[in-house]
Amino acid sequence: MTVPSPKQPDMRILRWFFLVTDLAFILYFSFTAAGLIPVEYAYSDYTNPILVAWNWSFFPLDMMISASGLGAIYLHRKKAPAWKSAAFLSLILTFCSGFMAISYWAIRSSFLPFGERLTSATL
DSSP states (O other): OOOOOOOOOOHHHHHHHHHHHHHHHHHHHHHHHHTOSOGGGSOTTTTOHHHHHHHHTTHHHHHHHHHHHHHHHHHHHTTOTTHHHHHHHHHHHHHHHHHHHHHHHHHTTOOOOHHHHHHHHHO
16 A cells, blocks of 8 residues: 655745745835835835834845745755755744734724725725
């Protein structure tokens, strides 16, 4: 009797999710540092120094997410088994970062999904 091997994650699909997420974090902080995000698309109280500090407090975590995600892609290309650990770390950190941000805005009762914010900014 042959035991089927467990299904392995398909990096062909994951790679695109990692690339989009990791490059988006890098671009977001680059655009934020350069002041290129229009206020109407930014979070509420965008110019409040406390919220600016809160936003930048995510920078180290988000850069670790990008480094581990891009590292997972690199390790997978090199056929190094460690790619799975790097990918898992990236996914855990991404969840934590997103959960922290959404929790904060939900507690403040100012959470607007992206589509609603985009729609209200264009009206």
